[in-house]
Amino acid sequence: MLKVEGLERSYATPDGLVQAVKGVSFEIPSGSFYTLLGPSGCGKTTTLRCVAGLEQPTAGRITIDGTVVAQPDEDIFVPAYKRDIGMVFQSYAIWPHMNVLENVSYPLVVRKPRPPRDEIKDRAMEALRLVGMDALANRSATKLSGGQQQRVAFARAIVRNPKILLLDEPLSNLDAKLREQMRYELQELVARVAITTLYVTHDQSEALAMSDTIAVISEGLISQAGPPRAVYDRPANEFVAGFLGGANFLTATVTEDDGNNGLAVFDGGAGSVRVALPAGIHTGDRVNIVFRPEDAALHFAANGTGNQVHASISRLSFQGGLTECHLKVGATLVRSMLHPSVEAKVGTEAWIDLNPARCTVYPARETSRL
Amino acid sequence: MSQITLPTGAVLRARIKKANSAEKRADIGWLGWIIIALGSAAALFFILGPLIMLLTTAFRGPQDLLPFEDGAQWTLANLAAVYLDKSLYTSVLPNTLIFTAGSVTVTFVVAFILAWLVERTDLPMRNGIYTIILFPLLVPGIVLSITWIFLLAPNTGWINVIIRSFLRLGESGPLNIFSMGGMILAQGIGLVPFVFLLLSAALRSMNPSLEEASNASGASPFTTIRKVTLPVLLPGLLAPLILATLITLEQFETPLVIGFPARINVFSTRIFFELNPDTDLPAYGRAAAVALPFLICGIALLMIYNHLIRRAESFVTVTGKGFRPMRFPLGRWRIPAIAFVAVYALFGAVLPGFVLVWASLFGYALPTFDTLSTISFAGYIDLFNNPKFWLAARNTFIVAGASAIIVTSIGVILAWTILRTQLAVRWLLDFISFLSLGIPAVIAGLASMLLYLSLPIGIYGTVLVLVLAYSYRMAVSTRLTRAALMQVHAELEEASAASGAQWFTTIRRVVLPLLTPSLVASFTLLFIIGFREFTIPTILQSPDNSVLSVMMWQAFQAGKTTQAAAVGTMIVLFVIPIIFGLRRLVLARDGRD
Ligand SMILES: Nc1ncnc2c1ncn2[C@@H]1O[C@H](COP(=O)(O)OP(=O)(O)O)[C@@H](O)[C@H]1O
Numbered sequence: 001m002l003k004v005e006g007l008e009r010s011y012a013t014p015d016g017l018v019q020a021v022k023g024v025s026f027e028i029p030s031g032s033f034y035t036l037l038g039p040s041g042c043g044k045t046t047t048l049r050c051v052a053g054l055e056q057p058t059a060g061r062i063t064i065d066g067t068v069v070a071q072p073d074e075d076i077f078v079p080a081y082k083r084d085i086g087m088v089f090q091s092y093a094i095w096p097h098m099n100v101l102e103n104v105s106y107p108l109v110v111r112k113p114r115p116p117r118d119e120i121k122d123r124a125m126e127a128l129r130l131v132g133m134d135a136l137a138n139r140s141a142t143k144l145s146g147g148q149q150q151r152v153a154f155a156r157a158i159v160r161n162p163k164i165l166l167l168d169e170p171l172s173n174l175d176a177k178l179r180e181q182m183r184y185e186l187q188e189l190v191a192r193v194a195i196t197t198l199y200v201t202h203d204q205s206e207a208l209a210m211s212d213t214i215a216v217i218s219e220g221l222i223s224q225a226g227p228p229r230a231v232y233d234r235p236a237n238e239f240v241a242g243f244l245g246g247a248n249f250l251t252a253t254v255t256e257d258d259g260n261n262g263l264a265v266f267d268g269g270a271g272s273v274r275v276a277l278p279a280g281i282h283t284g285d286r287v288n289i290v291f292r293p294e295d296a297a298l299h300f301a302a303n304g305t306g307n308q309v310h311a312s313i314s315r316l317s318f319q320g321g322l323t324e325c326h327l328k329v330g331a332t333l334v335r336s337m338l339h340p341s342v343e344a345k346v347g348t349e350a351w352i353d354l355n356p357a358r359c360t361v362y363p364a365r366e367t368s369r370l
Numbered sequence: 371m372s373q374i375t376l377p378t379g380a381v382l383r384a385r386i387k388k389a390n391s392a393e394k395r396a397d398i399g400w401l402g403w404i405i406i407a408l409g410s411a412a413a414l415f416f417i418l419g420p421l422i423m424l425l426t427t428a429f430r431g432p433q434d435l436l437p438f439e440d441g442a443q444w445t446l447a448n449l450a451a452v453y454l455d456k457s458l459y460t461s462v463l464p465n466t467l468i469f470t471a472g473s474v475t476v477t478f479v480v481a482f483i484l485a486w487l488v489e490r491t492d493l494p495m496r497n498g499i500y501t502i503i504l505f506p507l508l509v510p511g512i513v514l515s516i517t518w519i520f521l522l523a524p525n526t527g528w529i530n531v532i533i534r535s536f537l538r539l540g541e542s543g544p545l546n547i548f549s550m551g552g553m554i555l556a557q558g559i560g561l562v563p564f565v566f567l568l569l570s571a572a573l574r575s576m577n578p579s580l581e582e583a584s585n586a587s588g589a590s591p592f593t594t595i596r597k598v599t600l601p602v603l604l605p606g607l608l609a610p611l612i613l614a615t616l617i618t619l620e621q622f623e624t625p626l627v628i629g630f631p632a633r634i635n636v637f638s639t640r641i642f643f644e645l646n647p648d649t650d651l652p653a654y655g656r657a658a659a660v661a662l663p664f665l666i667c668g669i670a671l672l673m674i675y676n677h678l679i680r681r682a683e684s685f686v687t688v689t690g691k692g693f694r695p696m697r698f699p700l701g702r703w704r705i706p707a708i709a710f711v712a713v714y715a716l717f718g719a720v721l722p723g724f725v726l727v728w729a730s731l732f733g734y735a736l737p738t739f740d741t742l743s744t745i746s747f748a749g750y751i752d753l754f755n756n757p758k759f760w761l762a763a764r765n766t767f768i769v770a771g772a773s774a775i776i777v778t779s780i781g782v783i784l785a786w787t788i789l790r791t792q793l794a795v796r797w798l799l800d801f802i803s804f805l806s807l808g809i810p811a812v813i814a815g816l817a818s819m820l821l822y823l824s825l826p827i828g829i830y831g832t833v834l835v836l837v838l839a840y841s842y843r844m845a846v847s848t849r850l851t852r853a854a855l856m857q858v859h860a861e862l863e864e865a866s867a868a869s870g871a872q873w874f875t876t877i878r879r880v881v882l883p884l885l886t887p888s889l890v891a892s893f894t895l896l897f898i899i900g901f902r903e904f905t906i907p908t909i910l911q912s913p914d915n916s917v918l919s920v921m922m923w924q925a926f927q928a929g930k931t932t933q934a935a936a937v938g939t940m941i942v943l944f945v946i947p948i949i950f951g952l953r954r955l956v957l958a959r960d961g962r963d
């Protein structure tokens with residue numbers, strides 16, 4: 001079990017103090033897979049390295065399995081080598097002067113007291129078997145492909161059965177096809193070893209597919225955390241909505257409100273939708289309505305429900321299993337996914353049907369398009 | 371590669387193959403073939419010409435004749451004369467070994483500590499220290515050697531005078547630069563900047579996540595250093611060690627300036643004295659015979675070096691570049707570390723510079739307040755009124771500049787031929803240009819002497835002969851340019867061809883502009899090497915082709931200490947503008963300031 005409370009980390013740079021992590025808190029139950037998701041530079045790696053003990057937090061507290069391993073205000077800091085962790089680095093960090101088996105045995109070899117030779121070998125081979133690299137145990141590390149290095153790095157991280165597994169964008173150095181394959185493999189491996197896992201990535205599909213819990217990070221703070229479905233379906237703010245699955249944003253004004261639901265009329269009279277209003281939004285307020293492309297069904301006639309937006313098709317791009325359709329609502333671009341059997345033409349008018357249950361309302365600030 | 375690309379990469383067959391896997395047969399036209407043929411022929415001539423001459427000379431006699439003069443014939447007499455002589459085994463050989471081993475140890479220990487402090491610890495003012503350490507790299511070895519005499523000569527050396535005044539000792543000593551210890555100290559300290567440059571590049575190329583992965587695996591910092599840091603760095607650290615051995619082995623300045631008065635002969639000075647005996651005529655054949663094993667040693671060391679560099683590079687390519695260097699906090703070692711750097715800077719850069727300038731203005735006496743009033747610019751006035759000084763200055767710039775241009779140009783042609791053509795000779799060109807690194811300057815000088823004395827083209831004793839003799843150092847420019855060209859994707863050239871450009875146009879408008887930074891670096895490095903050069907112009911000297919380093923040595927030998935110091939100061943002043951160019955180049959690439 002891992003608990004991080006109010007974690008902060010800043011760096012002194014020539015341009016002044018950079019606050020990389022500004023107060024991150026989360027808790028990972030034993031055996032659970034927790035993902036930090038966010039754009040590059042948002043502080044994911046820094047958070048992970050603080051948990052690993054490779055970086056000293058400037059404030060906050062980190063607890064592994066009930067033991068406080070870092071708490072600057074109490075002057076507690078347990079260095080990485082005294083924490084029971086396994087880590088896969090973004091560059092894999094396979095030692096070039098050792099072969100595959102030596103790399104994987106290393107965490108056991110440096111353990112005090114050192115386990116017997118046979119045991120080290122058996123456990124290392126077992127880890128290699130798990131990642132399907134046992135046949136290459138004696139290969140030099142300088143002769144491995146990217147995917148093989150990734151597997152060796154994973155075997156090395158789990159060989160001593162650590163309490164926590166830390167993975168820093170382990171797939172980002174692979175090419176697209178291999179990345180997909182390794183994603184499934186990694187998912188299976190992690191499930192099999194059942195170690196508490198903290199995973200860092202900027203790739204939403206990895207995060208959605210693999211995690212028990214996702215925490216979306218923005219500028220050193222967690223924007224929203226929860227199970228993948230919940231975060232995807234009910235993004236807590238526009239940043240999360242935009243970052244997780246390209247969302248559509250339309251500005252509207254609330255014209256009716258009965259306390260729970262209200263009618264939002266889109267700018268320029270393009271249409272309206274009757275939706276649940278979050279607390280604090282009342283008649284007359286400006287709002288942003290956010291909905292996903294897959295929830296934007298197209299029709300070529302008005303249906304009279306009132307939950308519709310009038311648009312014109314500006315671009316169609318056939319992608320095999322579906323057609324991506326760009327529409328203009330006033331000056332705003334909206335994306336929708338069409339089944340290829342739907343016949344559409346650029347320049348024609350269309351109505352976007354909105355499912356109120358799948359629209360989310362935010363108070364409008366300046367229109368931010370993400 | 372963001373690290374400093376050193377002129378001394380390995381012969382990397384695998385990578386060359388890869389770069390050529392596109393299997394392109396560029397249509398380079400007749401102009402292209404002429405350029406490649408000329409470049410290759412020039413490279414072969416500059417490197418192999420003198421060497422073949424040297425080899426044949428060793429087997430031609432009688433010894434005072436040039437190998438192809440009338441009356442010369444094949445003989446083993448030279449070898450016999452040299453290798454049956456006991457003094458070779460009782461003095462020259464052991465001296466060379468002790469001198470080399472001792473100096474390399476001093477160099478390596480000091481350079482390693484400095485490089486570690488600058489690259490891997492939180493030492494303050496690292497960038498400034500980096501520059502100070504590199505400064506002596508620009509000062510000719512002959513200047514440094516002579517400043518050591520100023521400091522440590524048994525009677526008048528400043529340090530001795532000071533020690534004696536404290537300890538109330540007699541007239542002389544206690545330290546004596548004219549000894550094996552003195553030679554080792556002077557040479558060892560003198561080579562520190564170069565080895566420091568190589569070591570710091572090696573330390574910087576290590577991906578810090580390799581160490582972090584060890585930490586995260588449960589290894590303590592000490593275990594990590596022992597099991598990860600040192601083994602990963604080993605090839606990258608041993609390679610400079612081997613190169614330092616090679617350079618020390620071929621050293622000529624220190625053995626001449628310090629070893630000769632102490633009657634300590636090593637291989638390089640032995641060759642020189644065969645050519646400049648006190649009484650006899652020059653013994654060309656014997657000099658060449660002494661040179662042979664020396665050359666073989668050089669090339670053997672070069673092969674070891676090549677092996678190590680290949681290994682080091684394979685290590686770097688697997689691990690990629692890291693970006694968060696892990697620096698060890700010095701803690702209470704901070705003061706000793708700063709003291710170490712300060713002592714090195716004092717003896718390696720500040721004191722030699724100071725004693726040089728002082729001696730040029732006040733003569734060669736220990737400074738006191740009284741001497742301040744004896745300041746005299748006579749040394750400089752004499753110098754500036756001496757046409758020989760201006761001739762030597764002109765020669766130095768011409769020779770350094772012209773040979774740097776020649777070698778850089780040939781280097782581009784070789785690099786392009788090696789990487790972009792399928793010609794069978796490219797292996798030879800690659801090998802030969804690398805080989806040039808293993809040729810000691812003494813041998814290059816000797817071999818050029820033999821060659822241009824024998825060729826009936828009447829250039830011996832001119833500045834031109836120096837330009838040609840200097841131009842064998844092909845390794846520097848070929849390596850640098852090849853590394854840069856490897857980063858230039860062949861498709862960039864193909865795109866130019868596909869746009870309708872002819873081969874030469876592509877080279878001129880696409881390849882050369884992309885290579886400009888490395889061409890400038892290559893030129894600068896070669897210019898500095900040429901500016902520092904002392905050995906070759908000493909061997910090939912005549913009244914017309916004197917250069918500054920030789921002039922300084924002649925003045926010093928003639929007892930004109932003030933003038934020698936003035937020439938030395940002028941050399942440093944000429945060289946200072948260059949340091950800023952180099953610093954900008956090296957540091958900009960390195961992303962330092
Ligand atoms: N050692 C450091 N020194 C200065 N700034 C740093 C350092 N490490 C990270 N940062 C800064 O902290 C921020 C977060 O970095 P990081 O955690 O690596 O982001 P991520 O992994 O999410 O891409 C970035 O703006 C980065 O520039």
Ligand SMILES: [Mg+2]
Nearest residue numbers: 044045046169
């Ligand atoms: Mg990162």
